Amino acid sequence: MVFKQKLFTLLVLVVASAKIATAQDVDLFKSQDEQDKKDKLNSTDYITATFKTTRMVNGQSIENVGEGIMDVKVSHRFGTISQGAYGLWGLDAATMRIGLDYGITNRLMVGVGRTNGGLFDGFAKYRLLRQSTGKVNMPVSVSLAGGTIWRTQKDPSLNHYSDRFNYSGQILIARKFNDFLSLQVVPTIIHYNSVANSTLSNDYYSVGIGGRLRLTKRVNLTAEYYPQFTKREGTTNSFSVGFDIETGGHVFQFHFTNSTGMDDRSFIEETTDKWNSAKGVHFGFNIARVFKIVEPKAVKM
Amino acid sequence: MKKTILALSISALFATSAMSQQKVYSTKTGQISFDATGTCAEAIKAVNNQVDSKLVDKTGQMVVSVLIKSFKFANALMEDHFNENYMESTKFPKADFKGFITNVSTVNFAKDGSYPVTAKGKLTIDGREKEMTFTGTAIIEKGKLTIKSNFNVPLNDFIRGSYIGTQISAEAKATLNCKYE
Numbered sequence: 281m282v283f284k285q286k287l288f289t290l291l292v293l294v295v296a297s298a299k300i301a302t303a304q305d306v307d308l309f310k311s312q313d314e315q316d317k318k319d320k321l322n323s324t325d326y327i328t329a330t331f332k333t334t335r336m337v338n339g340q341s342i343e344n345v346g347e348g349i350m351d352v353k354v355s356h357r358f359g360t361i362s363q364g365a366y367g368l369w370g371l372d373a374a375t376m377r378i379g380l381d382y383g384i385t386n387r388l389m390v391g392v393g394r395t396n397g398g399l400f401d402g403f404a405k406y407r408l409l410r411q412s413t414g415k416v417n418m419p420v421s422v423s424l425a426g427g428t429i430w431r432t433q434k435d436p437s438l439n440h441y442s443d444r445f446n447y448s449g450q451i452l453i454a455r456k457f458n459d460f461l462s463l464q465v466v467p468t469i470i471h472y473n474s475v476a477n478s479t480l481s482n483d484y485y486s487v488g489i490g491g492r493l494r495l496t497k498r499v500n501l502t503a504e505y506y507p508q509f510t511k512r513e514g515t516t517n518s519f520s521v522g523f524d525i526e527t528g529g530h531v532f533q534f535h536f537t538n539s540t541g542m543d544d545r546s547f548i549e550e551t552t553d554k555w556n557s558a559k560g561v562h563f564g565f566n567i568a569r570v571f572k573i574v575e576p577k578a579v580k581m
Numbered sequence: 582m583k584k585t586i587l588a589l590s591i592s593a594l595f596a597t598s599a600m601s602q603q604k605v606y607s608t609k610t611g612q613i614s615f616d617a618t619g620t621c622a623e624a625i626k627a628v629n630n631q632v633d634s635k636l637v638d639k640t641g642q643m644v645v646s647v648l649i650k651s652f653k654f655a656n657a658l659m660e661d662h663f664n665e666n667y668m669e670s671t672k673f674p675k676a677d678f679k680g681f682i683t684n685v686s687t688v689n690f691a692k693d694g695s696y697p698v699t700a701k702g703k704l705t706i707d708g709r710e711k712e713m714t715f716t717g718t719a720i721i722e723k724g725k726l727t728i729k730s731n732f733n734v735p736l737n738d739f740i741r742g743s744y745i746g747t748q749i750s751a752e753a754k755a756t757l758n759c760k761y762e
Contacts, residue, residue, distance in 0.1 A: 306605060308635050308644040309679045315633075316646070316675060325650070325674065329665040346657020386657060459671075497666050497742070528748060529623065529658065572623075575655050 320414070327411040330421060330456040330464075333531040333568050334381060334389070334405075336490040336504040337520035338539055338547040342421050342454035342464055344407055345383040348574030353379040353393070357540040357564040360553065370562055377542040382573070393543070401543040403427035403448075411455060423452040429545045443474035448544035450488075463491040468506070470549050485509040486548050492524065500524040502535070506548045518551040522564075533566040540564075603639040604690070606726050608632070611759030613647060617736065621748040625659065627652040634759045636726070641685030643700055645757070646677040667742045668707055676706040678715075688719050695720045698728070706739040717757065726761040 331341040334351065345351045355377040359370030367373070379393030379401075387407040394400050409422040429446040438444065448471070454464035466488035475482055490504040503521045511517075522535020538560045539547035553560025611632030617625045629652045634645045649670035654660040664670040680702015682688075688696040696719045704713045717730025734753045736745050745751060 306603060306637055306640075306642075308605075308637060308642045312635075312644045312646055312677065312679065319648075320674070323648075323674075325671060327671075329661045346660070348655075349657055383657070526662075528621065528662070528744070529656075570656065570658050572656050576653070576657075 322415055324412045324414045324416040327413070327421070327456050330411070330454050330462045331492055331502075332500055332524040332526050333533065333566075334391075335533070335566060335568075336464070336492075336502055337522055337533065337535045337537060337564075337566075338518065338542055339466065339488055339490065339504055339506065339544065340403075340405060340423075340425050340450060340452060341490065342407075342423050342452050344387065344389045344405060344423070345381050345570065347383050347386045347576045348572060349383045350571045350573045351381040351383075351391075351568055352571065353377070353381065353566055353568050355379070355542050355564070355566040357537065357542065357562050359562065360559065361536075361561050361563055362559045375540045375542070395542055395546075398431060398433035399543065399546070400430040400432065401427060402430075403544075405452075420453050420455045422454075425450040425452060427544050429543050438474065440474075445473050446545040447471040447473075448548075450544070460494040461491070463489070465489055466506075468544065468548060470545050472545075481510065484512065484549050488548070495523075498526045502533070508549065512549055514552060515549060516551055516554050518547045519555055529570050531566075531568040533568075535564055536561050537564055538562065603637060605635055605637055606761035607635040608759050608761045611645070611757065613645075613755060613757050615734070615753045615755040617750045617753040619744070619746070619748045619750040621744075623656070623659075625749055627654045627660070627663070629653070632757070632759060634728075634761070636682070636728070636761060638685065638688075638690050641682035642680075643682055643702070644677065644679050645759070646675055648675055650674065667740050673706075673708045676704075678702055678704050678713075682719075688721070690721060690726065691724075693721050693723065700730075704734075704739075706734070707741075709739045711738050728757065728759045728761070730757040731755070732757070 331343050334343045334345060335341055357375045359367055359373035361369045363370050375395060377393050377395040379391055381389055381391035383389045390404045392402045403425055405423055405425040407423045409418055411421040412418045427448040431444045448468065450466050450468045452464055452466050454462060456462040468486045468488055470484045472482050486506045486508050488504065488506040492500040492502045494500050502524055506518045508517055518539040520535050520537035522533055525532040538553045538555050539551040540562055541547040541550055555561060610630060611634050612630050613632050614628040615626060629647050631651045632645060632647050636643045649668045650664060654663065680700050682698050682700050684699055688698065698717055698719045700715045703710050715730055715732045717728055720727040732755050734755055736751055736753055
C-alpha cells in the first residue's frame with residue numbers, strides 16, 4: 281500500500297517536472313535556423329535563367345517561355361558589313377523573320393515563324409531534365425527540339441510537294457556553371473526531303489556549341505558555332521557572336537554572324553558567307569517581347 | 582502524510598501547467614502577396630501560398646519564413662528576373678521575419694474576437710536585415726488563430742537593382758494572411 285502511494289507520488293512529480301521541462305526553451309528563432317539548415321539539404325533548387333531568351337543567336341537555347349506566355353520575335357539579318365558606306369554597311373538589305381512562340385506548359389513550348397522568301401518554320405521544344413542542386417542533384421538541363429521548314433516559293437524543279445519540307449531534330453544539353461558562365465552543346469540532325477542528286481545524303485549532322493558570359497546583370501556576351509560533319513557544297517560553318525540586352529519584358533540581341541538564315545536548316549547547312557577578313561560578316565538583331573496570354577493556375581491572388 | 586504529498590504534487594502539477602500552458606501556433610500554408618508596380622505598364626505582383634509561420638501565445642515570439650522561389654508571378658519571365666536580378670534567390674533562398682508581438686497579452690486566445698497587434702523584430706530579405714515594426718490583426722474564431730497584416734517594404738533597404746523607384750515601386754505593398762493550427 282505504502283509502495284503504491286509512493287509510486288503514485290513519484291509519477292505525479294515526474295509528470296509535473298516533465299511539463300516544466302517542455303515549457304522552457306521554446307525558442308522559435310533557434311528552431312527556424314535549424315529548419316533552414318534542414319530545408320537546404322532536403323529541397324531541390326532548380327536552376328533558372330541559364331540564358332536570357334529562347335534563342336542563342338540563330339539556334340535554340342535551353343530556355344523555354346513560361347506557361348501561358350506568348351513571345352513575339354522580330355529578327356533581321358542585314359547584308360554584309362563589308363559593303364561599306366555605299367550599302368550602308370549592309371543595312372540596305374535584310375532578311376527578316378517574324379515569329380510567335382508560346383508556352384503550353386513551363387516545359388513545353390511551340391513556335392512558328394516566317395522568313396521573307398516564302399519560308400515558314402515551326403518547332404516544338406520540350407524540357408526533359410532541369411539542372412538542379414540540393415536533394416536532386418542534376419548537373420545539366422536537357423531539352424529536345426524538333427522543327428519543320430516549309431518552302432512555299434514557286435519552284436518548277438520540284439517533283440513532289442513533299443520536296444518543300446525539311447526537318448530538324450536537336451538535343452540541347454546545357455549547364456549554368458555560375459551566375460556568369462553558361463554553356464550548351466547541341467547535337468543536331470537536319471533532314472532534306474529532296475537533294476540535288478542521288479549521290480547526296482538526305483541527312484546532315486552537326487554539333488552546335490554556344491555560351492554566354494554575363495557582363496552585367498542585364499547584358500550577356502553570347503557566341504554560337506555549328507560545325508557541319510559533312511559539309512554541303514559551297515557552304516561554311518555558322519559562327520555568331522553578340523550581346524543579349526534585357527530590359528524587363530524585352531530582350532534585345534545584337535550580333536555579328538556569317539549566317540542570314542534564321543531557321544535551323546538555313547543557318548546550319550546553308551551558310552555561304554565566310555568570317556575570314558570580315559568579308560562575309562552580317563550585322564543582325566532579334567527583338568523579343570513577351571505577353572501574358574493565360575494566367576497560370578499557380579497564381580491566384 | 583500521504584494526503585499532504587498528494588495535495589502538494591497535484592497543486593504542483595496545476596501550478597506548472599498553468600505556467601506552461603504555452604501553445605505554439607503554426608502554419609505552412611500562409612499567404613503573402615505583394616504589389617510593387619511602379620511606372621511599368623505591366624503589374625509587378627506575386628503571391629506565395631507556402632508561408633511558414635510559428636507563434637508562441639505566451640511570449641508573443643513570432644517567425645515568418647518564405648522561400649523566395651515560391652513567389653508565383655503571372656509572367657514566368659518576370660519571375661526569372663525577380664529571382665535572378667533582384668532577390669539572388671540561389672544565394673539567399675529564404676526571407677524571414679523574427680520578432681515578437683509586443684502586445685500579445687491583450688489577445689485573449691480563448692475568446693472569439695479581433696485584436697489589433699503590433700510585431701517588432703528583424704526582417705531579412707536578400708541577406709540584408711532591418712529592424713521593423715508591423716501592425717496587423719489577430720483574429721480568434723472558434724479557437725483558431727488567424728493573423729492578417731498589410732505592410733510596406735522599403736525595397737531600397739534590402740534589394741539592389743536598377744528600376745527600383747521608377748518602373749518598380751520603391752515600396753512594395755504586401756499582405757499577409759496566416760491561418761494557424
